[in-house]
Amino acid sequence: MNELRLSPSRVNDFQNCPQLYKYRAIDKLAEKPSLDAHRGTLVHTVLHDLFDSPPAKRTLETAIELLPSRWVTQLHESPELQGLITSEKEWLDRAGSLLETYFHLEKPETFEATHREIHLECDLTEKLYLHGYVDRLDVAPTGEVRIIDYKTGKAPKPGWEEKALFQLRVYALLYWKREGVLPKLLQLIYLGDGKLVKNSPTQKDLDATESTLISIAEQIWSATDKDDWKPKPSRLCDWCSFKDICPAHQ
Ligand code: SF4
Structure with missing residues (x-):
């Protein structure tokens, strides 16, 4: 029995589809960049950095101001994103609207x-x-x-x-x-x-x-x-990076 490292994401992978878990955790195959995942990273970064400001400055305006510089840093780290985004304005507007929703749900100036x-x-x-x-x-x-x-x-x-x-x-x-x-x-x-x-x-x-x-x-x-990783086809297959090689889709 080998030592096993688990995180909630890997547990989720195994529960959704053992074959997906194998591709990610054991074979460590590269995945196609996902715009949704990158948008999530950008919004998470802004919400993280927002708390560097003093309480009174933790406003939607500050969050929106942070967006362009955090986006430039992200592009620097993942230059392949540039080719995937057709309109940078739309991309930043969508991230901005997610941040606007955040301010309806929490008041970061109060804690x-x-x-x-x-x-x-x-x-x-x-x-x-x-x-x-x-x-x-x-x-x-x-x-x-x-x-x-x-x-x-x-x-x-x-x-x-x-x-x-x-x-x-x-x-x-x-x-x-x-x-x-x-x-x-x-x-x-x-x-x-x-x-x-x-x-x-x-x-x-x-x-x-x-x-x-x-x-x-x-x-x-x-x-x-047993080297037995059962594929479990579901709606997730449409977003799966490994569909082309997955035995369930041959
Ligand atoms: S394509 Fe579907 S069945 Fe195959 S590994 Fe991905 S999620 Fe699992």
């Missing part, structure tokens, strides 16, 4: 972001390392902790919120193991449609999350031993 892009990690077992990057983790003066994740897409349909919250429960578990403090609130902020998904995790929820992670790790070890 401090204690941690941004914090890396949490732990050895869940001797062979299982778990980690993740949290967009924002706020510790209130009372000591209460909330964990925030920004999404540039739309909120899940009714009935699918639990699946979406799994990622934040993993972060809550990591924080609980590190600090011995159970986060009070988990919050997903959907900038695509201006909705929030919130949850207050209990100790029982985090115990269940840990059991799920161990069960998924066992399934991955079993798939590795």
